[in-house]
Amino acid sequence: MKNYYDITGDGGSNILEQVGAMQAAIGEKLAGVKHRLAIGSGKGGVGKSTLTRQLATALRGRGNTCAILDADLNGPSQARMSGLRDVPLLPGAEGVALPKDAHGVGVVSLGSLVPESEAVTFDTVAQGDSYTWRATREFTAVAELLASIDWGHLDYLLIDLPPGAERTLQFAEFLGSQTAFILVTVPSDLARGVVARSVAALRGTPNRVLGYVENMRGYWCDVCNDVRPLFPESEHVDLGLPRLGSVPFDPELAAACDRGELAVGNDRPWWVAVQKLAETVEETIETKPNASAE
Amino acid sequence: MKFLCVPCDKPMQLLEATPPDRGSVSLVYSCDACGYEFAMLTNPQETQVVSSLGIKIGTDGESESKCPFTGMLTDMETAEAGIRWTSEAEERLSSVPEFVRPMAKTGIEKYAKDQGYVEVDAKVLDEARSHFGM
Numbered sequence: 439m440k441n442y443y444d445i446t447g448d449g450g451s452n453i454l455e456q457v458g459a460m461q462a463a464i465g466e467k468l469a470g471v472k473h474r475l476a477i478g479s480g481k482g483g484v485g486k487s488t489l490t491r492q493l494a495t496a497l498r499g500r501g502n503t504c505a506i507l508d509a510d511l512n513g514p515s516q517a518r519m520s521g522l523r524d525v526p527l528l529p530g531a532e533g534v535a536l537p538k539d540a541h542g543v544g545v546v547s548l549g550s551l552v553p554e555s556e557a558v559t560f561d562t563v564a565q566g567d568s569y570t571w572r573a574t575r576e577f578t579a580v581a582e583l584l585a586s587i588d589w590g591h592l593d594y595l596l597i598d599l600p601p602g603a604e605r606t607l608q609f610a611e612f613l614g615s616q617t618a619f620i621l622v623t624v625p626s627d628l629a630r631g632v633v634a635r636s637v638a639a640l641r642g643t644p645n646r647v648l649g650y651v652e653n654m655r656g657y658w659c660d661v662c663n664d665v666r667p668l669f670p671e672s673e674h675v676d677l678g679l680p681r682l683g684s685v686p687f688d689p690e691l692a693a694a695c696d697r698g699e700l701a702v703g704n705d706r707p708w709w710v711a712v713q714k715l716a717e718t719v720e721e722t723i724e725t726k727p728n729a730s731a732e
Numbered sequence: 733m734k735f736l737c738v739p740c741d742k743p744m745q746l747l748e749a750t751p752p753d754r755g756s757v758s759l760v761y762s763c764d765a766c767g768y769e770f771a772m773l774t775n776p777q778e779t780q781v782v783s784s785l786g787i788k789i790g791t792d793g794e795s796e797s798k799c800p801f802t803g804m805l806t807d808m809e810t811a812e813a814g815i816r817w818t819s820e821a822e823e824r825l826s827s828v829p830e831f832v833r834p835m836a837k838t839g840i841e842k843y844a845k846d847q848g849y850v851e852v853d854a855k856v857l858d859e860a861r862s863h864f865g866m
Contacts, residue, residue: 449735
């Protein structure tokens with residue numbers, strides 16, 4: 439009796455062809471993207487989205503063409519931070535036009551389309567059973583966005599990932615081996631311990647992990663005019679990755695993100711650190727081997 | 733998933749797919765060799781899982797004949813009353829992923845209404861792109 443692999447085609451449903459067509463469309467739309475860089479963590483609340491926003495702006499300031507895909511469909515924040523709420527997706531000549539912020543960074547986020555007072559939902563015939571299909575639908579939604587946006591020629595496409603170590607691994611497999619990763623943590627063993635699980639998960643993939651960024655390493659105090667400690671200084675959990683940079687928290691930055699006005703061009707410590715990070719990312723992604731494999 | 737006619741050892745072919753009924757679809761497969769037919773009846777969870785893959789069963793993606801899942805797609809009714817769309821503008825809108833198309837359409841219609849237009853055509857779409865800096 440024939441087995442699955444003995445039979446070519448799928449009996450007329452064309453599922454295989456449709457999956458192939460989607461993959462081909464993604465490949466076509468991303469053909470002009472030089473570097474795909476996923477910003478993940480595993481841990482929530484460590485500032486992945488803010489750091490993604492900052493890094494894209496700094497890379498843009500260094501002459502790169504950049505865009506951000508907000509892959510956190512359930513908690514999209516890039517639209518607000520970029521000042522692009524209420525900007526609709528508009529069809530162009532070669533697909534959906536890429537919305538751009540005031541710095542020229544492209545931003546695709548469901549936050550532009552779904553009011554913050556509403557949950558991101560999908561039509562379903564299996565109401566009440568979302569645990570059986572929701573994750574699959576979300577990946578399909580990201581695939582549809584990747585395949586429909588006219589990304590054009592980009593030096594960097596930054597993908598802002600949702601939290602969860604398992605999601606980090608799933609996105610590595612979904613985005614393919616040509617996508618490099620940067621992991622974000624805060625300087626606490628609690629956070630580093632969770633991020634370590636993502637590091638371990640990514641070791642089983644062919645994806646490059648450039649290193650990690652230590653976010654919120656202290657906070658900038660306008661009164662002291664200095665960076666003050668925010669978390670206990672502890673590095674008991676070794677991530678086994680190079681540290682690409684450390685970025686202090688700045689209340690002024692948090693307020694600017696709320697307003698969708700990422701002020702740059704100043705010399706506040708967070709911006710100096712992010713500019714240094716962008717320089718390190720440029721050097722690392724061009725020259726260094728897979729750090730996780732070392 | 734593939735289906736095999738065991739007596740003939742031949743793959744079975746999709747013959748018919750009916751529109752969804754309360755989340756269930758009926759797919760009829762037949763064996764070209766012996767003519768045997770059977771129906772696969774899905775429950776809503778199974779229907780939704782397949783639909784979540786973003787694929788259409790029983791169609792090449794262009795034909796509407798066999799796809800039972802297209803009946804579940806988001807309603808495309810306009811949000812702004814009185815705004816018409818030309819066929820060319822509708823065609824261009826089809827490049828927007830289906831799951832966000834209603835929201836995109838609402839945003840475009842809001843722009844059109846704010847500008848005093850009663851119809852969205854290709855020119856309005858181009859103007860909107862320029863307006864939003866794209």
